[in-house]
Amino acid sequence: RSLMHTFVLSSRNTHTAPAHKLLKLQNHRRSYTTRTTKPDGKKTLVLLGTGWGSTTMLKTLDTSNFNVIVVSPRNYFLFTPLLPSCTVGTTENRSIMEPIRHIVGRNNKDVRFYEAQCTDIDPKAKQLTLQTPSDTVAHISYDYLVVGVGGTYNTFGTPGVQEHALFLKEMQDASKIRRRLKDTIERAGFEDTTLEERKRLLHMVVVGGGPTGVEFAGELHDLITEDLSKWVPGLAKHVRITLVEALPHVLPSFDPKLVKYTEHTLRKNGIQLMTGTTVKRVGRTTLVVRDTKDGRESEIPYGNIVWAAGIQAREFAHTLRAKVPHVQTNARGLIIDDHLRVKGTGDIWALGDCTVSKNAPLAQVASQQGKWLARAFNAMAKERQAGDAYNSIAAKAPFVYASKGSLAYIGGERAIAEIPAFSTSITAGGPLASLFWKSYCLWELFSVRSSLSVATDWAKRAVFGRHISVD
Ligand code: NAI
Structure with missing residues (x-):
């Protein structure tokens, strides 16, 4: 053999x-x-x-x-830290996809790849x-x-999630979210849409206050305030974002100071935070949530729901x-x-x-x-x-993980950073941390081509705004 x-x-x-x-x-x-x-x-x-x-x-x-x-x-490597930004067009999909054959070819590897x-x-x-x-x-x-x-x-077997929710794990997921956002916003703009229906369609619910949910909510906020408010102001004013998290606070793995800063920033950006609230089931147009303290259940109408409740x-x-x-x-x-x-x-x-x-x-x-x-x-x-x-x-020394720190983008050109230093860690939140986060992304991307593509995407967005058309 x-x-x-x-x-x-x-x-x-x-x-x-x-x-x-x-x-x-x-x-x-x-x-x-x-x-x-x-x-x-x-x-x-x-x-x-x-x-x-x-x-x-x-x-x-x-x-x-x-x-x-x-x-x-998948015949490419996906730079996952920038996946949430692909859902709204801050970064274009191909910029963060590195063909595996480029990686192999560039390093002169004698490797066979089977898709x-x-x-x-x-x-x-x-x-x-x-x-x-x-x-x-x-x-x-x-x-x-x-x-x-x-x-x-992971849907944790929650009824209706598989059928009605969107996910954010692969590039296809990001493309689906981008397309669905576009469709919902265009639908909400029809004259025959009642105000109540318009508000429902434009209610974006994110489930899960881990890094994925928070970063996606931040990107969504940026799309609305920077682009939709310019191109469709009549609709942008009706858009609402709700972040539902079962635990008492978002980002449980981060330093409490950064958690506080994140929650403050999200609220300031108009994102409704429903912490201590568990999603129990999801229907086609509404979801049912339960307050973890008093067990009370309520029904919330939504237009799009993104499930980021764990893996x-x-x-x-x-x-x-x-x-x-x-x-x-x-x-x-x-x-x-x-x-x-x-x-x-x-x-x-x-x-x-x-x-x-x-x-x-x-x-x-x-x-x-x-x-x-x-x-x-x-x-x-x-x-x-x-x-x-x-x-x-x-017989070798065992694998030991050495944390280089945690970073997360939280919207409005702000990020949070937690960097280990000796026996303690340095924490920072705000625009400077966002610059640090961006530099980290450009540095960690797998090739100069990808770094240049992402930098160009960011520059185009800064000058012309996001490309809001979707094929
Ligand atoms: P996660 O497991 O970190 O967060 C999911 C959240 O959803 C949890 O806080 C959980 O309490 C909540 N949740 C679960 N079921 C719920 C329900 N029915 N209703 C309401 N809330 C519910 O998942 P995530 O964000 O996808 O991250 C997965 C892993 O990847 C984590 O280890 C995370 O740290 C890591 N990651 C790190 C990033 C970073 O450091 N920037 C970015 C993305 C992921």
Whole structure:
């Protein structure tokens, strides 16, 4: 198996199979075999995902030591801190999307990329089942597997959320929000729309006072005050934003001073804060909320609802958990040890939001894990211990997360920043923190091209306002 891996396509769509790889016909399936381990005996390392963890690992990994295969349904890396700004056109979508092949090509990596979703795993046979965008099914083998499939939104089973709410996790989500905002605003402008209906349509509800919800509410506020008030003043005056949070305050992971500053700024910007309030169910035009103190329920009409109430591991993490149910007992995701190995498995490591560890599901954590694991693989290759990857990596000093601080944009050219300094941390909120946040984004973007695109988007917005048309 270490010399070859098979590529099996189901009979449904066999015409998409690479003909030169066809070796034999087996019952109703065509079996394709490709050489994944070069004659010099290199092992096959499969990376699942193109998020913060996997992409950082790919950048740091010396790919000449392994046959590296990257599998992801997304052929680009997404710079998630700027995703909320794409929902209103502050930043254009492509500016924060970095094609994975650019990353590979720029760094001269010898890597294969398969655009597919990994749907199943056979840990004993070390084989993965992939579903391609054209709905064909393929199988590949691995020697070492790194799972960085990330997280997705969590509805917590709240009735009506899946059907009626919008989410903010992927670029498609941001585009959908942008389109829906445009449609709702245009609909509200029709002459036959009653005032009551207009107010309902223009009531934007954000559920979840974590960083995603707060940043989105801030961006929405900017769109209304900077652009809609100029182009459609008659409608802009009816727009209302409500942020619903179950806990007594927003941003529970931030310093209390910054929480206070954020809540003050949001209120000053006209955003209605409903803290201590839980969304119980969502209908087509109204949602039901419950006061967590007195248990009273009320119904609120809305035009658009964005659900930013938390995340959960993706389906594949649960598929893998199910293979070792006696060890993988945490429903939140894959339990990993200090050396990022998925407990209960052999030669499988995991990083980022699909895992459960003492670290929060942060981009920074995933990125540092990716770097740590890449260095561990690089060192292992140097030590020529590739035959026993688990022991080689387990012998290294464990992964320790070093926080570089937290930043969040809160609207109106203001941000909050919490930077660790020695045994304490420096906190700041306001326009200067916003400049710091912007500089951080430009610095952290994966390429000069992306940084230039984002800087240009910001400059265009400052001079001409946002591009409010949507295709
Ligand atoms: P989150 O889990 O941080 O926040 C979700 C919020 O929704 C919670 O405060 C929760 O109490 C509330 N909630 C849950 N169910 C609710 C309901 N039914 N009704 C009302 N409120 C409800 O989720 P978020 O913001 O998506 O962030 C996910 C992770 O990513 C976090 O670890 C976060 O720190 C991180 N992140 C950090 C960013 C930054 O530092 N700038 C930006 C975006 C995400």
